[in-house]
Amino acid sequence: MVRPFFNLLFPELTGIAQPLSGEYAGRRELLENISFFTGYGVEAGHLIDISRLFGLDVMGQCDLNVRIHKNQNIEALRSMSYRILKILLQRADDMGRIEIFQDISDSLQIITGVKNSYSIEKLKVWGTERPPMITIHEYREKRNIVPEEPKNADQGYVKPLPYTASLMFHKELIIPRLKGKTKSEVITELLTAGKNRILDPEEAQKALKDNWEVVTTPINKNIAFFHAFGDFADDIVPIIGLSPEGIDMKLPDKLTIHIAFMFLAPE
Numbered sequence: 001m002v003r004p005f006f007n008l009l010f011p012e013l014t015g016i017a018q019p020l021s022g023e024y025a026g027r028r029e030l031l032e033n034i035s036f037f038t039g040y041g042v043e044a045g046h047l048i049d050i051s052r053l054f055g056l057d058v059m060g061q062c063d064l065n066v067r068i069h070k071n072q073n074i075e076a077l078r079s080m081s082y083r084i085l086k087i088l089l090q091r092a093d094d095m096g097r098i099e100i101f102q103d104i105s106d107s108l109q110i111i112t113g114v115k116n117s118y119s120i121e122k123l124k125v126w127g128t129e130r131p132p133m134i135t136i137h138e139y140r141e142k143r144n145i146v147p148e149e150p151k152n153a154d155q156g157y158v159k160p161l162p163y164t165a166s167l168m169f170h171k172e173l174i175i176p177r178l179k180g181k182t183k184s185e186v187i188t189e190l191l192t193a194g195k196n197r198i199l200d201p202e203e204a205q206k207a208l209k210d211n212w213e214v215v216t217t218p219i220n221k222n223i224a225f226f227h228a229f230g231d232f233a234d235d236i237v238p239i240i241g242l243s244p245e246g247i248d249m250k251l252p253d254k255l256t257i258h259i260a261f262m263f264l265a266p267e
Contacts, residue, residue, distance in 0.1 A: 002044055005088050010097075012051060013047055013051060013056075016059075019044060023064065030050065034049040035129050036129075037087050037127060038129075038235065040083040040084050040127075041086070044084055048088075078123070079123065082108045086125070086127070090129075106124055106196075107125075109122055110122075127235070172196075173193055173240065175240070175241035175242065177242060177243070178247065180243075183247070183249045186224070187226060190260060191204060194237050198232055198233055199232050203230060203231070207228035207232070211226065211227050214249075214255070221258045222255055224249060226260070229265050229267045233264040235266065238261070239262040240262070242260075
């Protein structure tokens with residue numbers, strides 16, 4: 001799948017013999033400047049970004065002779081191929097080689113059943129894009145470094161793409177008008193919006209009970225920030241809801257909340 005896709009939209013990468021080999025190494029100064037996709041597809045994303053940012057001449061290949069690889073079952077391969085295809089499409093869109101007019105679904109529809117009893121089921125394929133390590137303040141502080149632009153601007157260098165959460169923050173996780181009027185109602189409503197991404201909503205609700213804070217703004221559009229970490233999520237789940245009328249959370253000075261933001265993540 002990957003090689004035909006490269007041939008179509010990234011022909012400069014068709015010389016890569018095994019784009020999904022699973023065995024590669026790189027220098028810190030290069031790897032810390034590129035994004036990391038979670039799950040399958042991290043290699044394909046790296047090949048595209050390294051070529052885009054640093055050029056083909058920084059990459060090399062070597063023959064490791066025979067490698068015995070035990071393939072996954074067909075169910076796992078479905079998810080893997082869909083995740084990889086999704087990353088390839090995202091990068092092609094990011095770089096202007098194609099134009100995608102709507103969000104790419106997280107749901108993979110598969111046909112299940114035997115003989116005359118078939119049905120279509122939806123399988124969730126999770127994943128997101130992590131920003132380059134060089135953009136993380138704590139990482140730069142620990143290593144006492146400042147990010148620098150690669151020095152190949154004379155070779156048509158293209159600046160790094162801005163980090164976006166396009167694979168993480170979907171329209172289904174945005175509630176333009178919350179119905180809940182109390183803290184408990186709003187938490188339940190936000191969790192319901194993210195139910196397809198949350199492994200255990202009940203445990204998440206327990207964790208959120210006391211993990212929240214309020215941010216006030218000069219325009220009186222105050223924000224409630226709910227956050228929790230645990231086994232109820234296997235990836236970052238951000239959910240946001242808006243309440244033009246305001247939410248009564250029994251705050252001092254009778255403050256009302258107009259924006260509710262929920263952030264769930266694995267420990």
